Amino acid sequence: MILISACLVGHRVRFDGGVKTNDLLMKYNERGRFIAVCPECFAMLPIPRPPMELQRTSGEKVLAGKGHALDKNGQDTTEYLITGAEKVLKIAEAYHVRVAILKERSPSCGTHFVHTGKFDGKTMKGMGVCAALLEAHGIKVYSDEEMTVGRLESLLSEDKLRDRD
Numbered sequence: 223m224i225l226i227s228a229c230l231v232g233h234r235v236r237f238d239g240g241v242k243t244n245d246l247l248m249k250y251n252e253r254g255r256f257i258a259v260c261p262e263c264f265a266m267l268p269i270p271r272p273p274m275e276l277q278r279t280s281g282e283k284v285l286a287g288k289g290h291a292l293d294k295n296g297q298d299t300t301e302y303l304i305t306g307a308e309k310v311l312k313i314a315e316a317y318h319v320r321v322a323i324l325k326e327r328s329p330s331c332g333t334h335f336v337h338t339g340k341f342d343g344k345t346m347k348g349m350g351v352c353a354a355l356l357e358a359h360g361i362k363v364y365s366d367e368e369m370t371v372g373r374l375e376s377l378l379s380e381d382k383l384r385d386r387d
Contacts, residue, residue: 224381225314225322225356226251227331228258230366235260239270242325244366250374255381257317261306261330261352267299274299276329277339278346281307281354291329291351294341303330307352314361320384321377322356326365333365 228235229242231251236242250256263269272293279289285307290300307330314322324331332350337343353363364373 223257223317223319224255224377225259225310225319225324225361226256227323227325227328227366228260228263229325230323231256231258233258233260235263235269237262237269237271237273242366244369246369246371246374247323247366250378253378255378256323257313257319259310259313261310262302263306264309265302265306267302267306272297273341274303274329275337275339275341276348276350279339280336280348281329281332281351282349282358284351285354285358292339299329303351306330307355310352311355311359314356314359318384319361321381322353322361322363323366323369324350324353324363326367333363 230244230247272295274291274293276291283289293299327335328350330350330352333353335345336348338346357363
């Protein structure tokens, strides 16, 4: 099984109650090989909720206790991001997941970029908290933006082979 950010496959879990569906991922979701997750929902954050951003830091630093996240109202949301990431990791471990496809630029799921913490739309290099935790536990994380038919076919083929072992 492959973990996937729930917002990418039609679940209304984003901070604004919306989705960020990806047509290619929606098509492949029909194959039944994805486990849709939302770390922020698993942390019991409401929908809708104020947007949150890592504060000029990365998920790795947040997990090490050297960074934090705030929502647009100034509330510290660091513990929510950590709690959600830990719950996603438990699901990944239960299903022996080796791969995740996550929503780029999210404070939880960003794989290459996250927002800067100024709520101005700008981004910086870094991983979200959940992406960093999964990768630290040997799970390969991919951005939704780097998915192609070829890459998905390869990931799904590898996943099916592991199921046979």
